[in-house]
Amino acid sequence: MDRHSLAALELGVRPDGRSLLTANWVLAHDGTQPVMLKRGEVVIEHDRVIFAGHGFQGEVARRIDFGAALISPGLIDLDALSDLDTTLLGIDHFPSWKKGRVWPISYVERGPYEMYTPEELAFQKRFAFGQLLLNGITTAAPIASLFYREWGETVAEFDAAAEAAGELGLRVYLSPAYRSGGMVLHGPGDMRPHFDEERGLRGLADAADYIARQAGRHQGLVQGLLAPDRVETSTANLLRATFERARDLDVKVRLHMAQGTMETETLRKLYGTTGPDWLAQEGLLNDRLIAPHATNATDQDLAHYARHGVSVVHCSLVSARSGSSLKSFSRLRDMGINIAMGTDTSPPDMLMNLLVGLIACRMNDGGPERIACRDLFDAATLGGARALGRDDIGRIAAGAKADLAVFRLDDVIMAPSVDPVTTLVVGGSGKMTDAVFVDGRLSMRGGDVAGIDMQAARDRAQAQYDRLVAQYPARTWEHPPVEDIFPPSYPVKESQDA
Numbered sequence: 001m002d003r004h005s006l007a008a009l010e011l012g013v014r015p016d017g018r019s020l021l022t023a024n025w026v027l028a029h030d031g032t033q034p035v036m037l038k039r040g041e042v043v044i045e046h047d048r049v050i051f052a053g054h055g056f057q058g059e060v061a062r063r064i065d066f067g068a069a070l071i072s073p074g075l076i077d078l079d080a081l082s083d084l085d086t087t088l089l090g091i092d093h094f095p096s097w098k099k100g101r102v103w104p105i106s107y108v109e110r111g112p113y114e115m116y117t118p119e120e121l122a123f124q125k126r127f128a129f130g131q132l133l134l135n136g137i138t139t140a141a142p143i144a145s146l147f148y149r150e151w152g153e154t155v156a157e158f159d160a161a162a163e164a165a166g167e168l169g170l171r172v173y174l175s176p177a178y179r180s181g182g183m184v185l186h187g188p189g190d191m192r193p194h195f196d197e198e199r200g201l202r203g204l205a206d207a208a209d210y211i212a213r214q215a216g217r218h219q220g221l222v223q224g225l226l227a228p229d230r231v232e233t234s235t236a237n238l239l240r241a242t243f244e245r246a247r248d249l250d251v252k253v254r255l256h257m258a259q260g261t262m263e264t265e266t267l268r269k270l271y272g273t274t275g276p277d278w279l280a281q282e283g284l285l286n287d288r289l290i291a292p293h294a295t296n297a298t299d300q301d302l303a304h305y306a307r308h309g310v311s312v313v314h315c316s317l318v319s320a321r322s323g324s325s326l327k328s329f330s331r332l333r334d335m336g337i338n339i340a341m342g343t344d345t346s347p348p349d350m351l352m353n354l355l356v357g358l359i360a361c362r363m364n365d366g367g368p369e370r371i372a373c374r375d376l377f378d379a380a381t382l383g384g385a386r387a388l389g390r391d392d393i394g395r396i397a398a399g400a401k402a403d404l405a406v407f408r409l410d411d412v413i414m415a416p417s418v419d420p421v422t423t424l425v426v427g428g429s430g431k432m433t434d435a436v437f438v439d440g441r442l443s444m445r446g447g448d449v450a451g452i453d454m455q456a457a458r459d460r461a462q463a464q465y466d467r468l469v470a471q472y473p474a475r476t477w478e479h480p481p482v483e484d485i486f487p488p489s490y491p492v493k494e495s496q497d498a
Contacts, residue, residue: 074138178203
């Protein structure tokens, strides 16, 4: 790589003039499909790609050769973790109701409260945005847990999130998550929904006002998305009002649905059917809907999705860690369902998710021939763009936004290399990300992210997380000490030396 030219660019700033980027491989789009260009060239000017091909004849201000690398469309993450991941605490600790994953009734009766300060809420989104950029993600729709919240997300933390996106250089779809209910533990394994519909409607109003005020800021990096939390914590009135506001604002709606047994059991008790079928009966399924995760979707549910143009967000890593999977990626694809990708957990490593998605699909299909690495890569680029209703991201082509990720292909562990996409999906990770451009700005270079010291932020995040974990007894059934809620994998012995 011409390191001098790349080093000469100011991090977080869109350079003047044209930049010609080249590498051993460029994944471009020819107007019909993705094509791999050997020793290809990408020319960006201002916020756009003006050329993708070979032998550019125009004048350029600089040439940057990344060498043994792939210049790829920036990855699109439509379920991007934007807090400090509490699902990590449940990887080896079961059952979830006994490990602080559901509010006990004793806590609710005392009155829910925020476990983080406003400053901590703002910080964790900035830190999460930096992590996304480190992993080659250029467009994100953030997601966070509401377990440790008083109820929903706040406008103030999302005002801070919009500023963080602008300063770090990340394309985001934002508004505070809201809900009209929450699951409450009344006894061992006895989880019941508690509803406060008016509170949910107030949350929707706040989210809609936020979008009207913030959408288009930071040269268009900030856009709006309505995000009711989960299908089992939403009433029909709240969802109906959500889609009405989405139509007025011309934005998408993301709703977590068909993702677990707690949801399935709750909705069957409430409505006698599944989440997707309930929404279909209410006339609320349409192509505005972006729906993580579909791992518990029935045949009827998937038929509803296909008929109404619903996009599914496949979060393969977090699903597989809890023992579930999409059944299957190839089946949904063949039904005509648009599939996008999400990370939804730590690490926010999209390449790791693509590998897990490939493995899970082949296990569910009973063979390898129905899916290829390119199918997952398309979902992380073109599928995400389709879900958002955009044709100017998720691809490298003249006129598209200059959202690019550069992945190294010369790592000594990831060897030997074969086809570059196969190499990255099968043997790569987000750590292969060398540089990221968003809207023509250099947002990440060699592990440095514009607008944040990620190592210092990592230390702060760990201290903040430790304080969060210390508060778990108050929100856990029968309030056991932390060491009983989350025992270590092996007994811990302290040093005898003072």
